[in-house]
Structure formats: structure tokens, C-alpha cells
Amino acid sequence: MNVLLKNATIVDSTNKNLHLKKRDILVKNGVIDKIASKITPPNKTKIIDYKNLHVSLGWFDSSVSFGEPGYEERETIENGLKTAARSGFTDIVLNPNTNPVPDSSSDIVFLKNTAKYSVNNLHPLGTLTAKGEGKHLAEMFDMKNAGAVGFYDFKRSIENSNLLKIALQYAQNFDGLVHSFPMDTKIAGKGVVNEGEVSTKMGLKGIPVLAEELQIARDIFILEYTGGKLHIPTISTTNSVKLIADAKKKGLDVSCSVAIHNLFMIDASLEEYDTNCKVMPPLRTKKDIKALIKGVKEGVIDFVCSDHIPMNIEEKRVEFDNATDGSLGLETTFGILNQIFDLEKSIELLTRGRERYQLQTPVFKEGEIACLTLFNPEEEFTFTKEEIVSTSNNSMYLGKLIKGRVFGVICNNQILI
Incomplete structure (x- = not known):
């Protein structure tokens, strides 16, 4: 699986070189292959280029x-x-x-x-x-x-x-x-x-x-x-x-x-x-x-x-x-x-x-296994039943304002967006 995150803002306060920087991120076969200002995607690469895309561990x-x-x-x-x-x-x-x-x-x-x-x-x-x-x-x-x-x-x-x-x-x-x-x-x-x-x-x-x-x-x-x-x-x-x-x-x-x-x-x-x-x-x-x-x-x-x-x-x-x-x-x-x-x-x-x-904490750098969350921290919306993914509907947050939209995750050499 090859995935390219385009122009993503990295949020990782433990990594001062990348924290709050916009970068392209190439994930190949479940591993962070390259982090750079601009990356030309290889063939058969899924490109994710969302508005205000942010990524964290x-x-x-x-x-x-x-x-x-x-x-x-x-x-x-x-x-x-x-x-x-x-x-x-x-x-x-x-x-x-x-x-x-x-x-x-x-x-x-x-x-x-x-x-x-x-x-x-x-x-x-x-x-x-x-x-x-x-x-x-x-x-x-x-x-x-x-x-x-x-x-x-x-x-x-x-x-x-x-x-x-x-x-x-x-x-x-x-x-x-x-x-x-x-x-x-x-x-x-x-x-x-x-x-x-x-x-x-x-x-x-x-x-x-x-x-x-x-x-x-x-x-x-x-x-x-x-x-x-x-x-x-x-x-x-x-x-x-x-x-x-x-x-x-x-x-x-x-x-x-x-x-x-x-x-x-x-x-x-x-x-x-x-x-x-x-x-x-x-x-x-x-x-x-x-x-x-x-x-x-x-x-x-x-x-x-x-x-x-x-x-x-x-x-x-x-x-x-x-x-x-x-x-x-x-x-x-x-x-x-x-x-x-x-x-x-x-x-x-x-x-x-x-x-x-006693679980291993992922690391945000080239050569490490990709364990990433993709999101937009600024999007606001009212939480309704249509937003619920669970089988049950017992949410106390129905009708509440939510700030931040999650796009999905990349983990275990899979992607769910």
C-alpha cells in the first residue's frame, strides 16, 4: 500500500524539526518512506490532499x-x-x-x-x-x-x-x-x-x-x-x-x-x-x-x-x-x-x-512504521445521529457543537478514510 499525504501539517511536539510544519509524507508498505516539502508520487499511489489536512501520531x-x-x-x-x-x-x-x-x-x-x-x-x-x-x-x-x-x-x-x-x-x-x-x-x-x-x-x-x-x-x-x-x-x-x-x-x-x-x-x-x-x-x-x-x-x-x-x-x-x-x-x-x-x-x-x-509508542520519522491520524482541527459542525458510526445511538453529545473533523487513520499497513 502506497499513500501520499499532500501538504499536511504535522502535529508532534516531541519532534521540533517537524512540529507544525507543512510537509508531504509518503507511506510505502506501511512504513514512513519519506517526509519532504514536495514529493512526486510513485505509480499506484493513493493521494490524500484534503483542505487543512493535519497529521499526528x-x-x-x-x-x-x-x-x-x-x-x-x-x-x-x-x-x-x-x-x-x-x-x-x-x-x-x-x-x-x-x-x-x-x-x-x-x-x-x-x-x-x-x-x-x-x-x-x-x-x-x-x-x-x-x-x-x-x-x-x-x-x-x-x-x-x-x-x-x-x-x-x-x-x-x-x-x-x-x-x-x-x-x-x-x-x-x-x-x-x-x-x-x-x-x-x-x-x-x-x-x-x-x-x-x-x-x-x-x-x-x-x-x-x-x-x-x-x-x-x-x-x-x-x-x-x-x-x-x-x-x-x-x-x-x-x-x-x-x-x-x-x-x-x-x-x-x-x-x-x-x-x-x-x-x-x-x-x-x-x-x-x-x-x-x-x-x-x-x-x-x-x-x-x-x-x-x-x-x-x-x-x-x-x-x-x-x-x-x-x-x-x-x-x-x-x-x-x-x-x-x-x-x-x-x-x-x-x-x-x-x-x-x-x-x-x-x-x-x-x-x-x-x-x-507497556505498549510501544510510535515515532514520526522516516523508516518508522506508519501509525498516523488524519484530521482537520478547525472544521465545526453540530453532532447528529448521522455522525454516529457505532451500532448504538446513546450519545450525550447529540446537538452539541463539535470542533474538529477526523478523516481517518493509517495503521497496520492499512488505511481507513
Whole structure:
């Protein structure tokens, strides 16, 4: 496959010689063959010459759910990866949000094999506990050898403190990354939205910020005792940022992420009772958003993720209390991120994070394998159902202004535009 990108603006702050320069880029047989001011294309070369074409290293998302196996009506792996590629992501970490959950090496092999020939790369998480039930550790070592990049009972907190302690100690034997969802279920109770003025006004049970922060404080204390590697996914409160900042100052090996919607939308967005805005952790307040954005800028928060969770219509078109948590996020992550931060910061956030999962980071230079995302950062449009690539339609961003159009990706010696 030969592809020539014409007059593309390169966005790569790690490469001062090319950053924000316009260049022609020739990709031959999946490798960046030449980068120059002007390149005459060889025969049988696909030429991409789009208005305001920008190119960066391929984007990475640390929290994506599909449905297969078990929930194929939500999203298959094939269409989910196509959605990710159309959204600019060359690498995604797949959550164990399936039925059955992946808790053995054979489950990880199935996921890897199903995605083997895709234009982009799927990196599966295995569950931390058998069947994701929080009672006994799963086959972590075997799953790691089969290709699991970490261990996570998706959106389920590890209530048994001793189990988390043992997991962190055991995982050190093979450099495993343990995930712990930040939610004390006893404090959260039957809450469905952020506890505060909006929950009172709507007559819905609230989830206090204490539920998240208490769990994070506990997990950090355990990590300080055991050592090991801990990742806290999708934090959402002001004090959560402070707790993790303090832990990093102590030298603890802890990382965290924030979902893009928790940087963009507040709990007041729920006043229409739109179940597409029902997520976990819940949408919080302007104060929390301000603290989270500051945490991202200062590097306390390691990743901004889509937290993409497809849900079919039956799981959303019900009473708010009974609706399943989750929103689509892949298709809109760049367009929202590009409004919160400047272009350089947005691309930095989208291309960082692979090292935490022991994945190789691509390099933008001649002779290196091409792992590229193509986009126009200036195009603005209103997000509608026609823009959705996913099988499901549960997007909280419908009707929202999006800034930035993704053209597609070049990866694995394939192109999807």
C-alpha cells in the first residue's frame, strides 16, 4: 500500500524539526518512506490532499467498551474498531464489559484474534477477579501472557480491601497493572446522579463525592503498603485530584484518567432527564470540572479517555433510575477536547499513555512504521445521529457543537478514510 499525504501539517511536539510544519509524507508498505516539502508520487499511489489536512501520531484511548461477546446488539468488535478508526484512534484499551467477562487466557486470546486484521489495535483488559464478582482473583498471570494489558472489574469497586492488597502484591511478580474503580458502594447506595442542588431539584438519589474520594484514599493507603502499580480510572471530583497528586508526590506508582464528559458537562445537563447523560461516575459541578482540567494541565491526571460505552435503546429508553449508565464517546472525543484545550495540548493528550500499558509508542520519522491520524482541527459542525458510526445511538453529545473533523487513520499497513 502506497499513500501520499499532500501538504499536511504535522502535529508532534516531541519532534521540533517537524512540529507544525507543512510537509508531504509518503507511506510505502506501511512504513514512513519519506517526509519532504514536495514529493512526486510513485505509480499506484493513493493521494490524500484534503483542505487543512493535519497529521499526528495515532491516537490512544485507555477506556473503551464494545459488547462482543454477549452484547453484540450494542456493538461488535469489528464495528467498534471501525468506529474507533473513524474517530482517529489507532490503539484502544478494551474494557471487560462483556458477557461472559474475560477472566481467563482463552478469553484474551479470543479478543485478540477477533481484532487481528483490523486497521487499528485492540489491547484487552482482563478482569481482576473471577467472573468480575470481587471474591477471588482471576487468572492474572495467564491473561498477562496471553496479551492482557491490565486487570479491571469494569465499573465495580473492589470492596474487599484485602483482595486489592493481595492483587497489588501478586501483580508485582509480572509487572501487572491493577485497576480499581473509585466508588464506595456503601456510601453511593442507590444514588444515580451527583448529590447536590440538581439531584434535590430532580428528586433523584444522589451520589456524594465522598463515595469516590473515600475509595481513592483507601486504595492509595493500600498501595503505599504493598507497592505495585495502580490505575484509578475515570475520576470526577476536586478532592480526587488532590489525593492522587499527594500520592504521586510520595513517589507511589499510581496513575488515573478522566472521562471526556466529566471535563465538559455538569450535572445541570440532566435536568431534561436525558438518560444518555446518565454515566458513572456521574456528571459533577463546574467546580469539579475546573479542578479536573487543572489536574490534566499539571499532569496529575494521566489520560483523558472517551469512556465509550454503547447501549441499545432498550437500556436507555426507560425511567431515569432504571437506565443503564454509559454514553458513546469515541466519535466526539477529539471535537470536545479540541474546545477545552489548544490543539497542541489536545494532540499530546490523545497520543500519550501507551507506556503505562507497556505498549510501544510510535515515532514520526522516516523508516518508522506508519501509525498516523488524519484530521482537520478547525472544521465545526453540530453532532447528529448521522455522525454516529457505532451500532448504538446513546450519545450525550447529540446537538452539541463539535470542533474538529477526523478523516481517518493509517495503521497496520492499512488505511481507513
